[in-house]
Amino acid sequence: MRHGDYFVSLQAAKEMKYLRAIIYPVLCLCLNFSVMALDVRLTGAGSSNAIALDAPAASGLGRLFVVPSAETLGLEANGTNGDVLWYKFDARGAAYAEAVTKSLSLESVSGDCGYILEEGNNRIYIWIVDYSKSPMTDGVIEVVDSDCGTTTLRYTGNAPRLTYYGITGRQLEIDREIALSNFNLEPNPENLTFRQITDTRSLPYLHQTIAVPAPLCSTRFTLSGDRFLKAWGKEISVESEVLHPEAVEAVVNVSQVEREASNEQKTSGTSFGGSAPVEMRLRAAVTDAALFTEWQIASDAEFNDITLREQSPEWDYTFNDSGTSYIRFVCANASGSCEWDSDIYTVSIGESRLRCPNAFSPGTSEGINDEWKVSYRSIIEFECHIFNRLGVKIADINNPAQGWDGKYKGQYVKPGVYYYVIKAIGADGKRYNLSGDINIVGTSSRN
Numbered sequence: 001m002r003h004g005d006y007f008v009s010l011q012a013a014k015e016m017k018y019l020r021a022i023i024y025p026v027l028c029l030c031l032n033f034s035v036m037a038l039d040v041r042l043t044g045a046g047s048s049n050a051i052a053l054d055a056p057a058a059s060g061l062g063r064l065f066v067v068p069s070a071e072t073l074g075l076e077a078n079g080t081n082g083d084v085l086w087y088k089f090d091a092r093g094a095a096y097a098e099a100v101t102k103s104l105s106l107e108s109v110s111g112d113c114g115y116i117l118e119e120g121n122n123r124i125y126i127w128i129v130d131y132s133k134s135p136m137t138d139g140v141i142e143v144v145d146s147d148c149g150t151t152t153l154r155y156t157g158n159a160p161r162l163t164y165y166g167i168t169g170r171q172l173e174i175d176r177e178i179a180l181s182n183f184n185l186e187p188n189p190e191n192l193t194f195r196q197i198t199d200t201r202s203l204p205y206l207h208q209t210i211a212v213p214a215p216l217c218s219t220r221f222t223l224s225g226d227r228f229l230k231a232w233g234k235e236i237s238v239e240s241e242v243l244h245p246e247a248v249e250a251v252v253n254v255s256q257v258e259r260e261a262s263n264e265q266k267t268s269g270t271s272f273g274g275s276a277p278v279e280m281r282l283r284a285a286v287t288d289a290a291l292f293t294e295w296q297i298a299s300d301a302e303f304n305d306i307t308l309r310e311q312s313p314e315w316d317y318t319f320n321d322s323g324t325s326y327i328r329f330v331c332a333n334a335s336g337s338c339e340w341d342s343d344i345y346t347v348s349i350g351e352s353r354l355r356c357p358n359a360f361s362p363g364t365s366e367g368i369n370d371e372w373k374v375s376y377r378s379i380i381e382f383e384c385h386i387f388n389r390l391g392v393k394i395a396d397i398n399n400p401a402q403g404w405d406g407k408y409k410g411q412y413v414k415p416g417v418y419y420y421v422i423k424a425i426g427a428d429g430k431r432y433n434l435s436g437d438i439n440i441v442g443t444s445s446r447n
Contacts, residue, residue, distance in 0.1 A: 045072040059166035063126040070111030070130040087116035093169030148338035159206040178203040178225035185216040187251040214247035216287040248290040261401035265377035273348040276378040276427035278319040290331040322428035352378040352426020361442035362406025373403035378427035
């Protein structure tokens, strides 16, 4: 090793020793800080039953405890060298805190008040909720009233708001998580049914009366809680008498039977309807209390002029007249005190039309002008006869969606002029008496 190299190594060793002298104490300080982080715990009989909750940041509290009773509890400082001070504050906030003692622990504490543990510049703010001062007490749950929309319950026990205070004196509330459950019915529009479910809602505390949506099936109401009694193995659970429903509801399905007729003139812009006849399928399912059911068809959207009624939940009806009609479904309970109406569905049928082509080319190009068909809309009666030039009837058509394929007795007729005679009636009452020429062009190669 050269002299210069030795000097560099010696210098490096000195620098390393210097760094160790600086770094090690800092590391030890950091480790000591993490180990000695200021904290607090409850002591005394019943401390194991204490429930620690997360307090919102806005409260300023580092610890929030709910205890069955604060009578036998104390507080003890953790992570400290022993030089700590204790302060106590009330609902006015930490600004009004009063010194209690200089000690590692408090032998006894009061409930529903706050404490401050201070060591140097470090502070922990604590609030202790004494459950025994605002307990949930046993009682009876009973139905006070139930109508078409709301059921009102009353609980004879008590479960008031459970509150505490932040360091600024702001009042905050703890959710008791009291469970109220009952059976109900849930609609399934796809299957057109109702299925039974359990409705459960969580209540932060109990009012004198409890209002819930009126159930759609017979049920009891079960009240249980609260979360703290449940944690301590003392949960209260009570059940009401059976309530039979008054409220009614239905789920409906309204659809139109579609026709695949390429020569039928469609009408756009309406939910249902178009070209008559319009076949509608009307289906409904109702809840337990709905004893009266009725489909209604009216000429006005207000249903002042109801023209047809059908009490069966399933109804197939065909609209043959032009104009606009309105459909709805209604149901009610036995007394008629609770009713339910569906949405209103509109069926619009346009005026009739009927046009006849004068030429086609059967048997030449499949799918291209190879069938003679009328173009129509809202034709409810139709009769068509086709003759050759000698007056021989060669085809009868009784449906405007059908056509003539250019055959007579299974064979394509020769090109030339043929004649049609049509009698028809439209949905608007218009009568058609039409006649004219049919020119067959081209020569069929498929006879």
